[in-house]
Amino acid sequence: MGAVKQPIPAAIGGETGAVMDSSGTAKQTSTRKILPIVEGVVLVAALLAPLLLQDYLTVFATRVIILALFALSFDLVWGYAGIMSFGQALFFGSAGYGVALLARDLDITNIFLVLPAGTLIGLTFALLLGGFLLLGRHPSSVIFVSLGTLTGSYAADRLARGWYYLGGQNGIPSIAPMSLGSYEFTEGPAFYYLVLGILVVVYLLCRFLVRSQFGLALAGLRENEQRIAFFGYKAQHLKAIIFAIGGAVAGMAGSLYAFHEGFVWPNMVGVVVSTQVVLYVLFGGSGTLIGAVIGAVIVEGVSFWLSDNYRDIWPIILGVLLLLVILFRPLGLISFVLGERERVGSFGAKPREDVKEKRNAP
Amino acid sequence: MANAFVAAFEILSFGAIIVLIVLGLGIIASMMGIFNFAQGEFVLLGAYITYLAYAKGLPIWAGMVAAPFVVGALGFVLEALIIRRFYAAPIVAMLGTYALGLIIRESVRGLIGGFYLTVPEPIGGSIDIGAMHISAWRFTIIVITLLVMAGCYLLLSRTNFGLRMRATLENPSLARASGISTPLMYGATFAFGSALAGLAGALIVPVFSLYADLGLRFLIQGFVAVMVGGVGSFIGPVAGAGVIGTLSAALPWIMAPVVADVLVFVLAIAFIKFRPQGLIAGKGV
Numbered sequence: 001m002g003a004v005k006q007p008i009p010a011a012i013g014g015e016t017g018a019v020m021d022s023s024g025t026a027k028q029t030s031t032r033k034i035l036p037i038v039e040g041v042v043l044v045a046a047l048l049a050p051l052l053l054q055d056y057l058t059v060f061a062t063r064v065i066i067l068a069l070f071a072l073s074f075d076l077v078w079g080y081a082g083i084m085s086f087g088q089a090l091f092f093g094s095a096g097y098g099v100a101l102l103a104r105d106l107d108i109t110n111i112f113l114v115l116p117a118g119t120l121i122g123l124t125f126a127l128l129l130g131g132f133l134l135l136g137r138h139p140s141s142v143i144f145v146s147l148g149t150l151t152g153s154y155a156a157d158r159l160a161r162g163w164y165y166l167g168g169q170n171g172i173p174s175i176a177p178m179s180l181g182s183y184e185f186t187e188g189p190a191f192y193y194l195v196l197g198i199l200v201v202v203y204l205l206c207r208f209l210v211r212s213q214f215g216l217a218l219a220g221l222r223e224n225e226q227r228i229a230f231f232g233y234k235a236q237h238l239k240a241i242i243f244a245i246g247g248a249v250a251g252m253a254g255s256l257y258a259f260h261e262g263f264v265w266p267n268m269v270g271v272v273v274s275t276q277v278v279l280y281v282l283f284g285g286s287g288t289l290i291g292a293v294i295g296a297v298i299v300e301g302v303s304f305w306l307s308d309n310y311r312d313i314w315p316i317i318l319g320v321l322l323l324l325v326i327l328f329r330p331l332g333l334i335s336f337v338l339g340e341r342e343r344v345g346s347f348g349a350k351p352r353e354d355v356k357e358k359r360n361a362p
Numbered sequence: 363m364a365n366a367f368v369a370a371f372e373i374l375s376f377g378a379i380i381v382l383i384v385l386g387l388g389i390i391a392s393m394m395g396i397f398n399f400a401q402g403e404f405v406l407l408g409a410y411i412t413y414l415a416y417a418k419g420l421p422i423w424a425g426m427v428a429a430p431f432v433v434g435a436l437g438f439v440l441e442a443l444i445i446r447r448f449y450a451a452p453i454v455a456m457l458g459t460y461a462l463g464l465i466i467r468e469s470v471r472g473l474i475g476g477f478y479l480t481v482p483e484p485i486g487g488s489i490d491i492g493a494m495h496i497s498a499w500r501f502t503i504i505v506i507t508l509l510v511m512a513g514c515y516l517l518l519s520r521t522n523f524g525l526r527m528r529a530t531l532e533n534p535s536l537a538r539a540s541g542i543s544t545p546l547m548y549g550a551t552f553a554f555g556s557a558l559a560g561l562a563g564a565l566i567v568p569v570f571s572l573y574a575d576l577g578l579r580f581l582i583q584g585f586v587a588v589m590v591g592g593v594g595s596f597i598g599p600v601a602g603a604g605v606i607g608t609l610s611a612a613l614p615w616i617m618a619p620v621v622a623d624v625l626v627f628v629l630a631i632a633f634i635k636f637r638p639q640g641l642i643a644g645k646g647v
Contacts, residue, residue, distance in 0.1 A: 084453050133631075138638060142453055143397060147585050148631050154582045155627040162620030271582070275460065282457065312472045319465035326458050327447060 035342055038334070039290050042297075046196055050189040062192045064300045066256045069199050071280040071292040072206060073249035078278075079286035080210050081242045082222035083134070084142060087149030088250055088277050090129065090156050091122040093269025095251035096258035097160065100172040103259075109179045114255055115198075122251015123244055130243035135236050139225070150271065157270030171265030178259040187260065195256055199293075202249060206289055209245070216347035218242055279318070283325055285332025288343055294334060367494055373611040375500040378507040379566055380583060380607030381600055385514060386558030387584045388591065388599025393531045393551050395593075396448065396455045397585060400440075400463035402577025403470075404556045407433050408563025410470050413481050413572045422484045422568075429564035430557040437556025441549045449548075463577070471574035483568040503565050510561070511600060518596050527551055583610065586630045592640020601641050606630060 046065070050058045074088045095118035102108045102117060133148045134140055140148075160166050167173070177184040185191045209215060220228040221235055229235040258264045267273060284295020299318070306314045329335055331343065387401045408429040415425025440462065448455035483499035518524035529537040530547040538544050563577070570576060583606060591602020606626065613622035634640070 084456070132635065136635065140635075141638065143456075144589065144634060144638065146453065146456065147397070147589060148634075151582055151586055151627050151631055155624045158623045159620060162618075162623070271578075278457070278460075313468075315468035316465055316472065319461050319468060322464065323444070323458065323461040326454060326461060327444070330454070 033342065034338055035288070035290065035345075038294075038337065042290060042293060043200070050192050055188065058189055058192055059187045060304060062187065062195055062260055063257070064297055065192070065195045065199055066253055066260060067277075067280070067300060068293040068296040069195070069202060069256070070250055070253035071277055071284070071296040072199075072202065072289060073246040073253065074277045075281045075286055075289060075292035076206060076210070076249065077243055077246035079281060079288070079292070080215065080222065081218045081239055082142075082225075083239055083243055084146035085149045085243070085246065085274075086146050086271075086278065087129070087151075087153030087156075087274050088246070089271075089273035090149070090153045090269055091126050091247040091250035092254035092257070092273065092277075093160070093264070093266075094125050094156065095119070095121040095254035096264040096268050097166060097172070099255040100175050100258050100264045101166075103175045104172060107176070109176050109259075111178050111180050111185070114178060114259070115252060118255025118258075119248050119252040122254060123248035126244045126247020126250075127240070130240045130247065134240045134243060139229075139236060150274070153269060153274045154271050157266050160266040160269055167265075169266065171263055171268075173263045175258060175262050175264070177262075185259070191260060195260075198252070198256070202252070203289060203293070206249075210289070211345065211347055213347060214238075219344075219347070279322060281332075282322065283332055285334030285338070285343075287331065288334050288338065291332050291334035295332065298333065368496070369612075369615055371496050371500070373608055373615075375497075375504055376611035377604055377607030378504040379562075379569070380580070380587060380610075381603040382503070382507045382510065382562040382565065383559070383580045384584045384587045384591075384599050384603035385510065386555040386562065388588050388603070389514070389558065389596065390552060390555035391588050392594050392596060392599060393527060393555075394449070394548060395452060396445070396459070397452065397588075398555070399456055399460040399581065400466060401459075401555075401559050401584065402579075402581035403463040403466035404433050404437065404559035404577070405563035405566075405580060406470055406574070406577035407436070407466060408560030409481075409567035409572050409576055410474070410563075411560070412564040412567050413474075413479055416481050422481065426484070426561075426564040430561040433560025433563075434553045434557030438549050438553035440556075441552040445552060446545070446548070467574055467577065474572065474574065477573065479572040481567045481572065499568055503569075506565060510558070514558075515596065523550075582627075583607075586627060586634075589634045590630050590640060592642045595642055598640050598642040605641070 049061050053061060070088070070092055073091070074085060077083045077085045077088070098121040099114045099118045102114060108114060108117075129149065129152050133145050160171070161169055177186050179185070185194060210218070217228065217233055217238055220231075221233075221238055225235050228238075254268070257268070280295040280299050281292045282295070283299055284293065285291025303314055303318070306317070310317075325332060331340075335343070383401075383405060386404070387398060390396055390398045390401070411429040411432055412422060412425035415428065416422050444458065444462065445455070448458050483497075485498045485502050487498050488495040489498050489501055518527065526537070526542050526547055527550070529540070529542060530544045530551075534544050537547075567576075570579075584603070587603040587606040588599040589602070590605060591600065592598035609629070610623070610626045613625060616622075617625075
């Protein structure tokens with residue numbers, strides 16, 4: 001249609017500019033980006049939250065932000081690469097245990113040491129587990145990877161429960177607060193803004209990553225792995241890389257969580273937390289980074305709000321809601337405001353305007 | 363000598379319990395290609411129904427007989443309403459059945475609270491062989507497991523129903539063209555698998571007592587067993603369950619329980635990695 005119409009205004013001459021212009025603006029409004037608006041609203045709300053909330057709610061909000069960071073790691077792995085990691089808590093929790101041991105046995109609490117250490121622990125474990133599960137002569141089946149990660153997380157849970165050095169059932173209590181020089185990060189607005197800052201930075205890095213050529217290859221992997229392998233990509237290597245990156249993000253979240261709560265316990269590496277993060281991302285909307293953040297905020301927020309009055313039936317409601325989302329809104333709550341085209345988005349660097357014009361020029 | 367015999371019996375009886383739990387899981391996974399995360403909760407429901415019968419003053423046997431039928435009926439209804447939508451995507455099926463399991467588990471938790479409720483053994487006491495005593499109920503479980511295994515095998519290999527079931531598994535469109543109602547067969551298979559889970563729950567509740575996370579405890583072991591044995595046949599998962607059950611009961615006798623626990627999983631995952639088709643490859647019975 002467009003191709004047929006185009007020559008006509010060109011023939012009319014003088015009016016062309018005006019016609020083109022109006023159609024141009026019309027096009028712009030119809031494809032207006034909703035994603036940046038959603039991201040902006042969430043950011044502003046997050047920035048203002050400690051000013052409006054009471055102290056104990058700020059502490060709760062800090063925990064939610066850390067969990068959102070954790071959700072981001074799962075979203076990278078599942079939403080963008082299609083690897084079902086049912087054991088994401090393994091990296092979250094092992095980093096938590098790692099920094100707790102650093103603080104307990106070596107008295108290291110400096111933020112510039114513990115956060116990289118936690119991230120590195122998450123990265124290492126993810127490389128080991130991901131390398132084992134994903135790499136190899138034969139590509140692993142989806143079911144094998146999801147059960148392998150689930151089993152890994154379960155085994156870690158059992159190990160943590162039974163290992164005296166790690167505190168057994170009770171975990172490691174009363175971890176010293178994270179420090180920067182002589183300043184100590186204790187629960188409160190300072191910790192909140194620190195965590196929020198980290199979340200924003202990691203979010204932007206992830207955003208850059210999934211919109212790059214690498215992200216495009218991942219999206220192809222998620223949609224049709226065989227075809228991507230056929231194109232000459234090393235599909236298994238791509239998967240292992242994104243799995244390791246996810247593990248690193250989870251490790252960072254885990255070390256923050258350990259210092260914020262002040263203790264670590266076996267559940268943190270176990271199946272319960274692993275499935276919790278799956279819930280966040282499915283609720284919010286996998287395949288969009290902001291969806292993971294929103295999902296974590298909504299699930300944790302509603303559960304905090306309801307658990308006072310409906311503590312017993314809240315998990316049942318959560319299950320029913322999850323089932324409804326899976327059945328009727330597989331793309332999560334974010335798909336109510338976000339169109340399919342924008343969710344898929346574009347990849348790589350945008351072509352520069354002058355290059356485009358040159359190419360169009362005769 | 364007596365010690366070794368008791369150990370062997372313990373190992374055998376735990377192996378039998380795992381086989382019993384994996385039977386239903388394996389049938390659903392092999393015949394329908396779905397890893398049912400709610401299977402553990404079907405076990406839990408079977409246990410709960412038995413407890414209910416006991417709490418209401420009925421004989422425990424009545425509860426144990428009712429459990430597979432009630433759970434099977436529930437499975438049939440759930441398949442028709444929900445599971446049916448998931449066949450196209452196995453991963454979505456895992457998530458969907460996980461959500462179902464969450465609902466069932468938390469409902470039961472709401473009903474029984476956070477307690478461990480005990481149900482007495484319908485056949486108490488012990489069987490004495492010379493100086494050795496073995497639990498009569500555990501012995502009964504072994505016998506029933508063997509009977510159920512034989513029954514399932516005969517049902518799948520020798521009856522008309524089994525033939526239709528296998529036809530639906532191997533080539534759904536040809537089965538449909540031959541006049542087999544595949545949706546009905548899927549429903550029946552799922553109901554059958556859930557009924558087996560219900561039976562397993564009913565039989566093990568006197569041994570493990572009833573608590574909300576009863577099913578979760580066996581779920582991962584069950585999945586690993588199915589993968590080790592090989593998805594696609596009836597015998598595969600059973601063989602896998604035998605191996606996993608025996609290993610997880612035998613290893614704690616020779617090393618620290620914590621290490622043994624983890625070692626079983628590591629061994630199993632490594633085995634699946636290098637032999638993805640499992641112990642017994644291929645489709646069929």
